[in-house]
Amino acid sequence: MQIEYFLGYIxxxxxxxxxxxxxxxxxxLTVPILVYLIGIxxxxxxxxxxxxxxTSAFVGTLKNIQKKLVDFKIATVFVIPAFVAVYLxxxxxxxxxxxxxxxxxxxxxTKDIAIMMLFAILMLMASLAMIKTKTGVVKSKQQINYIVFxxxxxxxxxxxxxxxxxxxxLIIPTLMFFARISIKKAVATSLLIIAINSLIGFIGDVQNIAVDWIFLLTFTIISVIGIFIxxxxxxxxxxxLLKKGFGWFVLVMGIFIITKELMSI
Structure with a gap:
């Protein structure tokens, strides 16, 4: 096994x-690992x-369904425009x-640099959200504004x-503030939305790229094993504390990606 793939599986x-x-x-972290460790x-x-x-979100969703934390009605309303947008x-x-x-x-x-720069910006946004770690409280039961939603x-x-x-x-705050559901339900419902969005988006890619299924399935299975651990x-x-610490790690990773891509221009 090449060292790049070994590090990628870790x-x-x-x-x-x-x-x-x-x-x-x-x-x-998935995209940076695939790009910088494996060279894809x-x-x-x-x-x-x-x-x-x-796939990982789907595994998490099954667990949340057992706990009755998933709001299927809200997920349906959200996921239809979202998965259409992902696929297109x-x-x-x-x-x-x-x-x-x-x-x-x-x-x-280049196209590759633009994608990685956008990804790094979203990493910075995600890191700040994790570092702040707001608990989130639903203060009212106002009617959902479906157009904005x-x-x-x-x-x-x-x-x-x-x-x-x-x-x-991005999904969790949207569900909390526009759908008016609790943080626990927002997290659980977001996993279902992520699972559907991501897998349907991948279907749109199967028609455009050659997929190395052996590598992809191996990588995914190892990731799922990590979830249970x-x-x-x-x-x-x-x-x-873990979430805040990981937020700082993602912040550093985002800055690293931006710096690396700027140096390659």
């Missing part, structure tokens, strides 16, 4: 471990990430983006399709 275990420990966040190009890496994230983004928008994304004199920004869902779907991350740090270890670790 990364897959770490992704699952973080997901199992704090219920989210680990998927934000960003477009293929975001596609693979959708499969890994979707992966099927048509990503292939339509030119390889030379931007050029000004001697400065050339629809466009929020579609926007998150486009971002999910572009960068291959689950987008839980993380769920077990979470009984012994302070979840709030």
């Amino acid at each position: 990364g897959a275990l770490f992704i699952g471990l973080i997901l199992g420990l704090i219920g989210g966040g680990g998927s934000i 190009n960003p477009v293929t890496a975001t596609a693979y990430s959708l499969f890994v994230v979707g 983004t992966r099927k048509y928008l990503i292939p339509a983006i030119p390889n030379q994304f931007y050029k000004l004199n001697s400065i050339i920004i 629809f466009f929020q869902a579609a926007f998150i779907g486009v971002l999910t399709g572009l960068v291959g991350a689950g987008g839980g740090f 993380g769920i077990y270890l979470s009984k012994f670790i302070n979840n709030r």
Whole structure:
């Protein structure tokens, strides 16, 4: 086994471990691990990430369904515009983006650099959300504004399709503030939405890229094993402190990616 793949599989275990420990966040590392450790190009890496994230979120959803934490009505309303946006983004928008994304004199920004820069920006947003670690309280039972909810869902779907991350740090606040559900239900419902969005987005990619199924399934299985290890270890670790610590780690990773991509321009 090549050293790159060995390190990649260790990364897959770490992704699952973080997901199992704090219920989210680990998927934000999938693309950097695939790109920088294994050497897969960003477009293929975001596609693979959708499969890994979707499968991992599905495993978490099964657990939450048993606990009766998933709000299926809200999930249905959210997921329809979101998964349509994800599918169309992966099927048509990503292939339509030119390889030379931007050029000004001697400065050339390629499609791969643009995707990784966008991903890094979302990493910074996710890290700040985890570092702040608000508990979140639903203060009212106001009627849902379905028009705003629809466009929020579609926007998150486009971002999910572009960068291959689950987008839980965007979905959870949307569910809390627009659907008026508790933090626990928002986290559980977001996993179902992430699973559907990611797996349908991946379907849009199957038609555009050659998939190395042996590698992808191996990577995903190792990640799922990590989830179960993380769920077990979470009984012994302070979840709030862990989430904040991981937030700082993601912040450093985001800054590293931005710096590396800027140096390659």
